[in-house]
Amino acid sequence: DQQVKQNSPSLSVQEGRISILNCDYTNSMFDYFLWYKKYPAEGPTFLISISSIKDKNEDGRFTVFLNKSAKHLSLHIVPSQPGDSAVYFCAASPTSGTYKYIFGTGTRLKVLA
Amino acid sequence: DGGITQSPKYLFRKEGQNVTLSCEQNLNHDAMYWYRQDPGQGLRLIYYSQIVNDFQKGDIAEGYSVSREKKESFPLTVTSAQKNPTAFYLCASRGMWGANVLTFGAGSRLTVL
Numbered sequence: 724d725q726q727v728k729q730n731s732p733s734l735s736v737q738e739g740r741i742s743i744l745n746c747d748y749t750n751s752m753f754d755y756f757l758w759y760k761k762y763p764a765e766g767p768t769f770l771i772s773i774s775s776i777k778d779k780n781e782d783g784r785f786t787v788f789l790n791k792s793a794k795h796l797s798l799h800i801v802p803s804q805p806g807d808s809a810v811y812f813c814a815a816s817p818t819s820g821t822y823k824y825i826f827g828t829g830t831r832l833k834v835l836a
Numbered sequence: 837d838g839g840i841t842q843s844p845k846y847l848f849r850k851e852g853q854n855v856t857l858s859c860e861q862n863l864n865h866d867a868m869y870w871y872r873q874d875p876g877q878g879l880r881l882i883y884y885s886q887i888v889n890d891f892q893k894g895d896i897a898e899g900y901s902v903s904r905e906k907k908e909s910f911p912l913t914v915t916s917a918q919k920n921p922t923a924f925y926l927c928a929s930r931g932m933w934g935a936n937v938l939t940f941g942a943g944s945r946l947t948v949l
Contacts, residue, residue, distance in 0.1 A: 732876070755936050766840075766926055766940035767879070812878060814938070821892070822867060822930060824938055828878035 726750045727815050729827035737835050742800040744830050746813035749794060753815035753825075758787060758798045761810045761829070770811075771798070774818075803834045838863045840941035842927050847946050849921075857912045857944045859927035867930040868910035869938065872896065872923045879926065885910055914946060921948045 728747045736742045746756075754775035759767035773780040773787045773796065780787050786799045800807055810831050816824045840861045849855045859868065867886045871879040871894075881894030885904040899918025904910055910929075914921045924945050928938040 729878075757937065759940075764924070764943065764945065766842075766928075766942045769937050769939070772937060814879075816936065818936060821886070822936065823881065823884065823894070824869065824928075825881065825895075826871070826879035828876060 725828075726753075727813060727825045727827040729811075729813060729830050731830050732828070733831040733833070735833045735835060736803045738805060739802045742798075742803045742807065742832055742834070744798040744800075744811050744813075744832065746796045746798075746827055747794055748796075748815050750815070750817075750825075751794075752817040755816050755818045756787070756789060756796050757814045757816075757824075758785075759812045759814065759826075760807075761812060767812060800832075803832075805834050805836050808832055808834050840927055840929055840939060842925075842941035842944050845942070845944060847944060849946065849948050851948055852916045854916060855914050855921075855946065857914070857925055857927075857946070859910045859912065859941060861908055861910075861927075861929045861939075861941075863929055863931065863939060864907070865929035865939070866907065866932045868904070869928040869930070870894075870900075870902065870910070870912045871926045871928065873926060873943075874923050882912065882925075921946055 757772040758770040761767040810829045814826045869884040870882040883902040885891035901913045927941045
């Protein structure tokens with residue numbers, strides 16, 4: 724039972740355009756969400772997060788949107804750059820009791836120059 | 837610099853041998869985690885520990901064991917009972933206060949021949 728899903732395994736975007744990566748979750752106990760970027764044979768690096776008390780969080784070129792009723796979040800990257808090419812993982816966790824972070828399967832983003 | 841050190845980076849073992857992956861952090865974080873990454877399956881939680889001398893099974897704990905005798909150390913043993921041990925293993929940690937963000941190490945690639 725996959726509690727965090729990223730249904731698009733890959734995405735190609737032209738440099739300068741917007742990249743939109745999507746993530747869905749099923750567990751209503753999740754109230755904290757994170758996005759990570761990962762290169763091959765390296766550990767993931769944290770990009771941006773959002774708490775369930777918000778519906779939007781912005782950091783530079785990265786914006787995360789949360790739709791709690793739909794159990795859906797998305798990461799927008801504007802403008803996309805070739806250096807953004809990587810695998811992006813979303814993760815979710817409850818923030819009461821056990822902090823158990825569950826990750827999606829990842830979306831490979833390729834930004835074309 | 838504070839961070840998480842995983843060793844070894846690459847490890848080859850024969851089938852039926854136990855192997856221990858090291859994870860050390862100097863971030864003074866209380867919680868530590870082990871994940872496994874396989875192609876197309878994202879990051880799956882093996883074990884996690886929220887405090888010293890305590891740990892819980894994740895979603896795929898069978899065939900693995902851990903210990904948490906010191907705050908800074910959380911070694912993972914891959915036993916001969918693990919059916920498909922070849923994978924990329926990631927260790928992470930989280931501080932109890934402040935942002936609920938996981939910090940990852942660079943990973944260890946285990947190949948069983």
